Amino acid sequence: MLKNKKILVTGADGFIGSHLTEELVRQGHEVRAFVFYNSFNSWGWLDYSEKSIKDSLDIFAGDIRDPHGVKTAMQGCDIVLHLAALIAIPYSYHSPDSYVDTNIKGTLNILQAARELEVEKIVHTSTSEVYGTAKYVPIDENHPLQGQSPYSATKIGADQMAMAFFRSFRTPVAIIRPFNTYGPRQSARAVIPTIITQIANGINNIKLGALHPTRDFNYIKDTVSGFLAVAASEQSVGEVINIGSNYEISIGETVEVIAEAMKTKVNIISDDMRVRPDKSEVERLWADNAKAFNLTGWKPQYAGKDGFKRGIQETIAWFTNPTNLKQYKADIYNI
Incomplete structure (x- = not known):
């Protein structure tokens, strides 16, 4: 067509x-x-x-x-x-x-x-x-x-x-x-780029909102x-x-997958600015x-936990390229 x-x-x-x-x-x-x-x-x-x-x-x-x-x-x-x-x-x-x-x-x-x-x-x-x-x-x-x-x-x-x-x-x-x-290219207001960019900038105390909600990442x-x-x-x-x-995965587990892929350990800090109002948070x-x-006839090529890990690796590779990373303000929360 x-x-x-x-x-x-x-x-x-x-x-x-x-x-x-x-x-x-x-x-x-x-x-x-x-x-x-x-x-x-x-x-x-x-x-x-x-x-x-x-x-x-x-x-x-x-x-x-x-x-x-x-x-x-x-x-x-x-x-x-x-x-x-x-x-x-x-x-x-x-x-x-x-x-x-x-x-x-x-x-x-x-x-x-x-x-x-x-x-x-x-x-x-x-x-x-x-x-x-x-x-x-x-x-x-x-x-x-x-x-x-x-x-x-x-x-x-x-x-x-x-x-x-x-x-x-x-x-x-x-x-x-x-x-x-x-x-690659996603705004750092989204959870995966905000985790990666903070770690890539040497920040070990990662600021996030709620960790328990699950998402189906594509x-x-x-x-x-x-x-x-x-x-x-x-x-x-x-x-x-x-x-x-x-495939669903919690935000908390997503942090663990990214930290493992980036060979680092992180401490998560709850940032009130990043927490949605109770009834507004999509829990699952x-x-x-x-x-x-x-x-x-469509089906995902990055499905399941293994597919998610492959996608995360490709995403990390792009964000940690210095030319790309410098376009993000990892220390500022962008609503």
Whole structure:
């Protein structure tokens, strides 16, 4: 389905978006990369892509909140992979209004333009956070949705808007729901990069929030292959599809895996700034990924504890490269 198609990636300047954009180019696809307009003329992580990849990209700098700019960016594109969003949970406590504008209104802009331009397919990006604390595990796509943070509430809203357009107008939308993606380039506001960058900077007293919650961590290469599989599958239209490893691990055990891989011992300090309000903390996430395999043939290559350890090793190798490490402020908590 992707062959000979022009593909727009929104949020192409971000963590997942940049990896996805690069892989699409490597596979020979024509890609327009929607990056957030700024006065520095920065393309985010795409600034660090290989020259051959940057030279192949059609860059569009804009704002997902602007319907005119969104429609302009989508003109001439056959498929839209919509990743642009505000994602930091702590910042959503601080500025929820911006999350409504970006995540819900931004998605509406994509859907409206897709309907008017008769785009062939949209892959809308959801998140495992929409499930909230697991009521049962593993979590399948029929699990109830629970807005336990302003961020997750806006992602639920965006998902429902996408499905409403599918049901109301037959807009060809597929919803991909990645569980906790990690890997090179991730923001240090996320738990794995914050552990690695603190250790890499010689800090042995590691500041973290709650250690007991569990997560289903998904290595970036698996998430990218999930996007490609969902985009290529005709059966994915009108469906919500989990992309996860089907393996859960606690934050506390994650620290142990990273410390062992980095050949060090650490002392964990509870930092109140990093602790979510009690009813907002998602206590348990564990993905059922059977639907992804059944509909698209996708399955994770970094599954289970061994797969997680391999992904952690690759992530550590990137973050401990001095050129990469110096871009992170390990001693400052970024909400």
